[in-house]
Amino acid sequence: MVLLGLLLVLIAAAAVIEVSVNDTANTLPITVLDRTFNLSPFELFIAGVVTAVVFVVGLLLITGGMRRAAVKRRRLREARLAERDRVSRLEAEKRDLERRLETTSTASSTAERPKVDRDRDGVDDRAERAERPTAPHNRVSVPAQQSSPDQLVAGGRHATDERRG
Numbered sequence: 087m088v089l090l091g092l093l094l095v096l097i098a099a100a101a102v103i104e105v106s107v108n109d110t111a112n113t114l115p116i117t118v119l120d121r122t123f124n125l126s127p128f129e130l131f132i133a134g135v136v137t138a139v140v141f142v143v144g145l146l147l148i149t150g151g152m153r154r155a156a157v158k159r160r161r162l163r164e165a166r167l168a169e170r171d172r173v174s175r176l177e178a179e180k181r182d183l184e185r186r187l188e189t190t191s192t193a194s195s196t197a198e199r200p201k202v203d204r205d206r207d208g209v210d211d212r213a214e215r216a217e218r219p220t221a222p223h224n225r226v227s228v229p230a231q232q233s234s235p236d237q238l239v240a241g242g243r244h245a246t247d248e249r250r251g
Contacts, residue, residue, distance in 0.1 A: 101131070102131070112127070113125060114126075114130060
C-alpha cells in the first residue's frame, strides 16, 4: 500500500510539473453559470485539484458519519441484547425464588413453626411470653435531693438561695 501511495504521489507531481511548464500563453474559455472565464492550463489544473479536494472531503464526511452511526447502532443493539439477557436472568431467578418460596411455605405449613429462642434456654420465647403475665415496669426509686455543702449543679443560684434562707 505504501508503494502504491508513493507511485500515485509521483504521478501527481509529474502532472503538476507538466501543466505548469506547458505554454501558459494559451487560455481556454470556460463557461460556468452563463459566465465565461479564460483560464490557462495551469489555472484549470488547480481548479480541478480544488474541486477534487472538496469532493474527497465531502466523501470523508459522509463515510465518517455513516461509520459513527453504524458504531452507535451496534452499541445500542448490544446494550439492548445485554438488557434482555439481564432481564431474562432476573426473571429466571424470580421464578426460582418463587418456586423455593412455595416449597418452603408448604413445608412450613405442614411442620411446626420455627422456634424463636433468643435467650437460648431451649424454650420458645413466644411461648414464654404468652405464659408469663405482663408485670408493670420496675421503677428505680431515686432518693430525694440531699443538701450538702459541695452541691455543684446547674442552677446553683437557687440552691445557694435556699441555703441562705
